Amino acid sequence: MVDLSVLKRERDEAFIAKAGPALYAELLPKLRKVKLARYVVIAVETGGYETGGTMAEAADAFERKHGDALGYIRRIE
Amino acid sequence: MTQIVGVVSDRLWPLLPLAVSGMRGTLWALVDTGFEGSLMVPESERQRLRLVRTSLMASGVNADGTSSLVSVGRVTLDWLGATITVRTHVPSTTMIDGEMHYRSPIVGMIGLHLLQGLRLSFDLYPGRPVIVEQAR
Numbered sequence: 001m002v003d004l005s006v007l008k009r010e011r012d013e014a015f016i017a018k019a020g021p022a023l024y025a026e027l028l029p030k031l032r033k034v035k036l037a038r039y040v041v042i043a044v045e046t047g048g049y050e051t052g053g054t055m056a057e058a059a060d061a062f063e064r065k066h067g068d069a070l071g072y073i074r075r076i077e
Numbered sequence: 078m079t080q081i082v083g084v085v086s087d088r089l090w091p092l093l094p095l096a097v098s099g100m101r102g103t104l105w106a107l108v109d110t111g112f113e114g115s116l117m118v119p120e121s122e123r124q125r126l127r128l129v130r131t132s133l134m135a136s137g138v139n140a141d142g143t144s145s146l147v148s149v150g151r152v153t154l155d156w157l158g159a160t161i162t163v164r165t166h167v168p169s170t171t172m173i174d175g176e177m178h179y180r181s182p183i184v185g186m187i188g189l190h191l192l193q194g195l196r197l198s199f200d201l202y203p204g205r206p207v208i209v210e211q212a213r
Contacts, residue, residue: 016134017146024136041133054190055114056164059133059149073135073149075113 012070019044020072031076041071051076080210081157083108086178091199091207093187096155097126103181107173108197108207111140112188116152117166119174122184126152128165135166156191157211163191 023042024031027049031040037051041062050065052058055073062071083093083105091108104125106116114135118126133149147168154161165185176183192209199207 012132013134013146013148020134020136020146054193055135056190059131059164062133063131068132071133073133074137 016044016070016072020074023047023049024072024074028076034076037076039073040076041073043069044072045070079157080208083207083209084178085199085201085203085205085207087203089201089203090178090183091201092178092183093207093209095184095187098153098155098160100127105178105181105183106185106187107183108192109186109188110192112186113137113190114166114188115163115191116154116185116187117168117171118152118185119171120148120167120169121174123150123167126165126184128152128167137166157195157209 020042023044031037034051036053038053039055039058040049040051041058042049043066048066050058050061052061059073081093086092092105093108095104095106097104118128128150131149131151134146135149136144136146138144147166150165150167152163152165154163171186173183173186194212196210196212199205
């Protein structure tokens with residue numbers, strides 16, 4: 001029997017892998033101006049984002065605001 | 078608890094005991110100062126570590142310059158006398174998969190963020206202690 005949750009997870013991961021880097025590239029000039037922001041989590045379905053000094057800070061802020069939306073985390077370079 | 082004491086393994090791996098909250102038994106984690114996250118455990122350890130899935134994925138750069146995207150979960154640990162929830166990278170495989178220290182499994186890698194603000198000290202000889210404590 002097909003495990004639908006696995007299929008959904010694989011589809012979500014593929015979407016994050018495709019949309020995340022493109023959104024990050026678009027947002028980068030703006031992100032570089034945010035003070036003390038070293039990490040960003042981007043909501044790949046809406047383009048919203050949260051930043052933080054650490055991955056945990058950014059992820060906590062993201063989950064507070066966006067709940068369990070699909071998120072792409074990366075260090076701001 | 079003011080310090081956590083581990084050991085340098087026969088392979089010169091600095092190991093720390095990993096205390097998953099509410100769980101008995103000894104698990105070890107390798108200290109990897111080249112890893113910028115807090116904790117990394119392979120997918121195969123998900124159940125043993127009671128890892129909670131999230132809807133997040135993290136992009137990172139590997140030692141060879143390639144990039145990868147891995148799932149992010151949450152693990153609850155007893156750490157220096159406190160119970161903390163740690164954002165955890167969950168790749169499909171890691172270099173420590175199936176590795177043991179004597180009869181106890183090495184289940185993950187501890188990175189810089191879990192050690193931030195702490196003192197990490199060890200002499201790189203097999204059997205010597207690896208100590209994590211509050212920085213003075």
